[in-house]
Amino acid sequence: MIQLQLLLAESLRSLRASLSTTFAATMTVLIAMFLLGVSIALGSWVVSWSNNVKKDVQVKVFFCTEHTCEREVTEAQIGGVQRRLESDPRVKEGGVTFVSKEEALEIMRERSPELVKDLTYNPLPHAFEIQPNRAEDVEAIAADLRGRQFAGVEKVDYGRATARRIIRVGQVISIIFFGVVVLLLAASGLLIANTIRLSIYARRREIEVMKLVGASNWFVRGPFMLEGLFTGFAGALLAVILLLLGKEIALPAILGRVDADSDVQALAFAWTALILLGLGLLLGAAGSGLTLRRFLRV
Amino acid sequence: MTEPEITDTAIPPLSEAQENENGRAVPVAGAAVMFDSVTKVYEPGVTALSDVSFVIEKGEFVFVVGASGSGKSTMIRLILKELDPTSGRIIVGGRDLSRLRRGKIPQLRRNVGCVFQDFKLLPNRTAAENVAYALKVQGENQSSIRRKVPEVLSLVGLSHKMNSLPDELSGGEQQRVSIARAFVNHPPLLICDEPTGNLDPDTSVGIMQLLYRINRSGTTILMVTHDREMVDKMRRRVLALSEGKLERDERRGGYVGE
Numbered sequence: 084m085i086q087l088q089l090l091l092a093e094s095l096r097s098l099r100a101s102l103s104t105t106f107a108a109t110m111t112v113l114i115a116m117f118l119l120g121v122s123i124a125l126g127s128w129v130v131s132w133s134n135n136v137k138k139d140v141q142v143k144v145f146f147c148t149e150h151t152c153e154r155e156v157t158e159a160q161i162g163g164v165q166r167r168l169e170s171d172p173r174v175k176e177g178g179v180t181f182v183s184k185e186e187a188l189e190i191m192r193e194r195s196p197e198l199v200k201d202l203t204y205n206p207l208p209h210a211f212e213i214q215p216n217r218a219e220d221v222e223a224i225a226a227d228l229r230g231r232q233f234a235g236v237e238k239v240d241y242g243r244a245t246a247r248r249i250i251r252v253g254q255v256i257s258i259i260f261f262g263v264v265v266l267l268l269a270a271s272g273l274l275i276a277n278t279i280r281l282s283i284y285a286r287r288r289e290i291e292v293m294k295l296v297g298a299s300n301w302f303v304r305g306p307f308m309l310e311g312l313f314t315g316f317a318g319a320l321l322a323v324i325l326l327l328l329g330k331e332i333a334l335p336a337i338l339g340r341v342d343a344d345s346d347v348q349a350l351a352f353a354w355t356a357l358i359l360l361g362l363g364l365l366l367g368a369a370g371s372g373l374t375l376r377r378f379l380r381v
Numbered sequence: 382m383t384e385p386e387i388t389d390t391a392i393p394p395l396s397e398a399q400e401n402e403n404g405r406a407v408p409v410a411g412a413a414v415m416f417d418s419v420t421k422v423y424e425p426g427v428t429a430l431s432d433v434s435f436v437i438e439k440g441e442f443v444f445v446v447g448a449s450g451s452g453k454s455t456m457i458r459l460i461l462k463e464l465d466p467t468s469g470r471i472i473v474g475g476r477d478l479s480r481l482r483r484g485k486i487p488q489l490r491r492n493v494g495c496v497f498q499d500f501k502l503l504p505n506r507t508a509a510e511n512v513a514y515a516l517k518v519q520g521e522n523q524s525s526i527r528r529k530v531p532e533v534l535s536l537v538g539l540s541h542k543m544n545s546l547p548d549e550l551s552g553g554e555q556q557r558v559s560i561a562r563a564f565v566n567h568p569p570l571l572i573c574d575e576p577t578g579n580l581d582p583d584t585s586v587g588i589m590q591l592l593y594r595i596n597r598s599g600t601t602i603l604m605v606t607h608d609r610e611m612v613d614k615m616r617r618r619v620l621a622l623s624e625g626k627l628e629r630d631e632r633r634g635g636y637v638g639e
Contacts, residue, residue, distance in 0.1 A: 089517050292501055296515035296562065297491035300484065 093289075093306040098313065101282040105314055108274040112318025112366060113325070115267035116359045120326040122260035123358065127350035129253035140218040142225050144211040145238045148184070152237055156209060160235030167231065168213060173224055178214030208237060268366060275314050275370025279307050283378055308371050315367025316360065323356045412436045412472065413570050413601035414460060419469035421455050421625075429455040431625045432469070437603065437618075439569065442596045444612050445605045446636055447622035453605045456622070457574055460603075461493060462486050474569055491519055494563030494571040494600075498578035500555045502547045508558045509534065509543040515562045533565040534558075537591055553584035557591065564595055571595060573604040577611070585611065609636035 098105055144164060146156035161181075168179045182190075187207040192199045215221050221241040228239045283290065293303050330352060414437040421430040430452045437443050447453050458464045459471055462478050471478045474492050481489060502511050509530050516526045534543055537557040547555050556576055563571060573592065577585035589611055596602045606612060612619060612635060619634030620627060629638050 288501070289503060292503060292514070293518055295490065295495050295501065296518055297487040297489070298518040299487045302518060 090302065090305045090309070094309040094313070097282045097286060097306045097310050101278060101285060101310075104278040104281050105310070108271065108278045108314045108370075109318045109321070111267070111271040111274050112315055112363060113321045115264065115271045116319045116322030116363060117325055118260070118267060119264045119362070120322055120355055120359055121329075122257060122264055123350055123355050124326075124352075125260065126257040129257055133253065140215070140221055140241070142211075142213040142215065142221050142228070142239065142241045144213065144228060144236060145240070146209040147235050147237045148206065148208045150206060151208065152235075156235035160233065161209065164211065164228070164233050164236060167228070167233075168211065171224065171227065173215055173217075173220040175214040175216050178216075180212045180214075182210045182212055184209050268362075271315075271318070272366050272370045272373075275311050275367055276374045278314065279311050279371045279374040280378055282310060283307060283374065304375050307375055308368070311367040311371025311374075312364055313367065315363040315365070315370070317363075319359045319363025319366075322363075323359055326355070326359075327352070413439045413441065413474065414603065415470075415472040416456075416459075417470040417472075419459065419466045419471055421452075421459065421464065422467045428625050430459075430466075430622075433622075433625075433627045434469075435620060435627060435630055437601060439601055440596070440599055442593070442602045442615075442617045443604065444615075444617060444619045444634075445603065445622065446607070446612060446619060447628075450624075451622040452625040453622055454574070455625075457572055457603075457605065460572060461495070462489060491566065492568050492570065494566075494568040496556070496560050496563050496571065496573040496576045498575040500547070500552075500559040502555060502559055502562075504547050507544045507546055508539060508550065508554075508561075511547070511558055512562045512565055515565060519566070529565055533561045536564070537561045551584070552580050553587055556580065556584075556588055560588070560591060560595075564600070568600070570601045570603065573602065573606075575605055575607060577606065577608055582610070589615070612636040 145151075146161060147154065149155050165179060165181070168174050184205050184207045187210065188199065188202075188205050191207065213224060215224055225239050225241045228236070290303060414435075416433050416435050419430055419433045420428070422428050433452075433456070445453050445456065455464065459466055459478075460473055462481060465479070473489065476489065478489070503514065506514060512530045512533060513526050516529060521529070531540065531543065534540055537560055539554060539557050539561065542550060542554060545554075547558070550558065556579075560576070571592070576592070577588050580588060585608065592602055592604070593615075616633045616635070619629060619631050619636070621629035621631075621634070621638065631638070
């Protein structure tokens with residue numbers, strides 16, 4: 084008990100002695116953690132969004148009607164395309180859906196009734212909707228179908244080329260962000276290490292005396308370990324507070340009301356906060372541990 | 382308070398050191414300190430101690446003399462296991478230091494009191510706090526600290542200056558505080574590295590009398606010194622080191638060999 088008290092008193096003494104460097108280290112941790120928080124939010128949002136978009140990525144085959152080609156497509160021609168699709172390994176198992184012209188009209192009627200209500204006949208073609216195994220394959224599947232020039236096929240289409248480009252840009256951004264964050268984390272770990280080193284230097288007399296009178300290793304190291312942990316934790320805590328403020332105040336002001344129940348969601352804030360605080364502690368422990376191993380051999 | 386006079390008649394009988402025919406020390410289970418062919422090489426070519434052997438019995442008062450660089454400090458650091466010998470065996474208080482795990486080193490140091498030329502007191506703590514600090518660090522409880530600190534400070538004759546900061550004390554008084562700190566737990570061995578090196582002759586005599594009294598209570602004392610007069614006057618065992626070698630080991634030696 085008395086040792087614990089002494090340990091805490093020693094840590095406080097040590098913190099006060101090296102206030103300016105502790106402050107600098109805390110600020111670096113703060114910046115690194117803040118950016119990490121932003122990139123976690125952004126990164127998880129991009130992943131969630133791209134997953135959502137990927138679901139929509141599909142190839143569509145439109146068949147001839149009397150109006151687009153000369154003749155309406157035959158059942159045999161449709162069957163030929165279907166056989167080809169079902170033997171293509173890039174196409175998802177059971178991912179080929181036939182949408183007849185009647186069904187297409189029905190879907191359209193639901194979506195935009197006023198467009199459909201004056202129609203005297205059904206101008207829509209039969210179609211296949213094809214789900215690929217991987218979103219990246221749509222282009223290849225479409226090219227394959229076009230290359231075979233099936234009779235009765237009017238058009239092969241695949242959607243969302245721009246969407247995919249956006250996904251790629253998002254991925255690049257999050258990789259860059261991640262790199263910056265790793266650098267910043269390394270920098271703040273080293274700064275913590277340096278802070279601890281300075282406070283070891285400032286307290287070398289105490290350390291010498293402690294060793295002399297037979298203080299146990301953990302007792303000598305404890306205050307410095309605590310100091311490092313405190314620095315890491317304080318930085319992370321401040322970053323969490325800043326992120327919370329940003330989320331609650333800045334974000335709505337910029338984006339307007341954020342749609343809460345959309346499918347696309349960033350990682351829950353509580354998780355982000357936990358990750359940051361845990362990482363802060365880890366960083367503090369790593370930073371001080373590094374220095375203690377090198378400069379405080381008992 | 383009257384200090385005991387240091388005279389020959391006051392010297393307790395020396396125990397029979399155990400030596401074989403070559404005069405070499407043989408292992409003794411109850412020895413306070415034993416060096417067995419200890420060699421310490423810092424880096425190739427820099428030999429601090431070479432093949433040093435001796436046995437110090439419990440309760441002995443031993444001077445270690447020698448010029449600067451003769452290996453005296455290395456010897457102390459080896460006993461405290463701040464360094465490990467390159468070869469040879471060291472036993473302190475029955476413990477073989479080569480078999481002592483790192484985590485047990487604090488245990489060793491609690492059983493070896495240390496007094497240094499520069500006192501090594503914490504400047505921002507009073508005399509009593511400096512002594513208490515050692516006890517706290519070792520995990521003593523509050524009540525035994527409250528009992529032991531005044532006790533040991535009165536033993537070293539500083540009851541009236543318990544609450545003075547080191548700055549407010551003379552050199553001799555500071556050394557008394559440092560001896561109090563080293564002795565507060567009554568370690569069986571007290572190592573003194575030139576304890577009177579920074580003190581004037583009169584103050585030195587006071588410190589020596591204090592150490593002598595501590596020795597008479599059964600504590601083994603190993604004292605490194607340059608104080609020729611003191612060594613010649615006290616006529617105790619002398620280990621003389623020269624360029625890392627044990628040059629002399631005399632039961633009632635002087636600063637220089639006859």
